[in-house]
Amino acid sequence: MTTPEVSSATPPLAKPDTFLLDGRAIPFTPGQTLMQAAQAAGVYIPHLCHHADFDPIGSCKVCSVRIQGRTVASCTMPARAGLVVESETPELHHDRQRLTQMLFVEGNHHCPFCEKSGACHLQAVAYHLDMQDTHFVHTAPHHEVDATHPDVWLDRSRCILCELCVRASREVDGKDVFAIGGRGAHTTLLVNSPSGQLHDSDVAVTDRAVHICPVGALMPKRQGFVIPIGQRPYDAADIAQRPEDS
Amino acid sequence: MSADAPNHTPTKKLRIATCSLAGCFGCHMSFLDVDEALADLIEHIEFDRSPFTDIKHVSEGGVDIGLIEGGLCNKENVEVLREFRARCTTLVAVGACAMYGGVPALRNGIPVSELVAEAYLGDDLHNPQIPSDPELPPLLNKVLPLHEVVPIDVTLAGCPPPAAAFRELILAALAERAAVIPRPDRHFD
Ligand code: SF4
């Protein structure tokens, strides 16, 4: 008895690799992180320092998920077939809320008069997480505002050190205007210029770096309060419903 | 209002005290923005110490809810806050100022002596002098949110929180359930 040979001009279709996220099978291509695969599948994992256009750095930890009892940053964790990942658990929700509260008390987040209010990822993530108060002791840091540039200004007391401006300046603008410097609680955003100020740096208002800041730290001048309340990006929509923003 | 107006007749009215510490009275104005709904509510609530009444201290017997707008900017604010904490079953931090210091906290990081000199010792002032009457409460070095000094039970976000948030807070207390403030009514700005 012989088994008839079947000629296969095309190899059998490989089933895409998948991992389980809160019980749902998420397909991924090798090399993708959990975050990238989840985003591609339309599943929102809260995040602040991740941006689809840039390699992850894993600084905010808001994207934390749990795998076999261990907490990992989903934006830096490579996807692997068969992983069982938890994201929407009460414990992770609580951890994410505390991390967001830590970012609030680390800076001066005066939403009532900040031009980014209603369009700010930090605020929108806080809303998404049902953050009701700031819980911790406020550090009330004191930073001089850098308003030396004609078209761009920087308030470091709102900076969450996500490094998106650093990455955008280097990789998109080809300029390397920004860097993170200092240690521990004294870590701040640095401007690469002789004076350390924006006016003698290479930054231009058209740079991607100036528009990628997820909060109200690095901002174009004279564009504040142009969108009426009610029409700002997160007035009606939850940040989870706006995948185009991140 | 009517649909969710309390339809039971509570044996006792809900007793509410309110005050403004380092606030602008905007949160009180927003409370009054519940408008005519307040007329329905008033049968079920009773104001204790409040800028709406002439009562100087929270009743020693205590009240159900204390609403505080404003953070802490001077010593008297701290004393009033402690009295509220001691005499209110549920203490509510109302608004951005109570929640995190708010706009007045912009002075944090600048020495008080510099601020006072700027305000009272300018060359262009008539008889410049720093007010020093012992009646006046000394300023704190920093404007503080309420939760850094006493435990807070509920925080109403917003500058000010919308009237709907106040209304829900009171309706929930009357119905003896937890307040559920929907997302659009707990904005931070
Ligand atoms: S200025 Fe904005 S983009 Fe740059 S590190 Fe700070 S928060 Fe991130």
Ligand code: SF4
């Ligand atoms: S939160 Fe806003 S409205 Fe309320 S007291 Fe403070 S400044 Fe005034």
Ligand code: FES
């Ligand atoms: S988004 Fe993953 S650590 Fe910030």
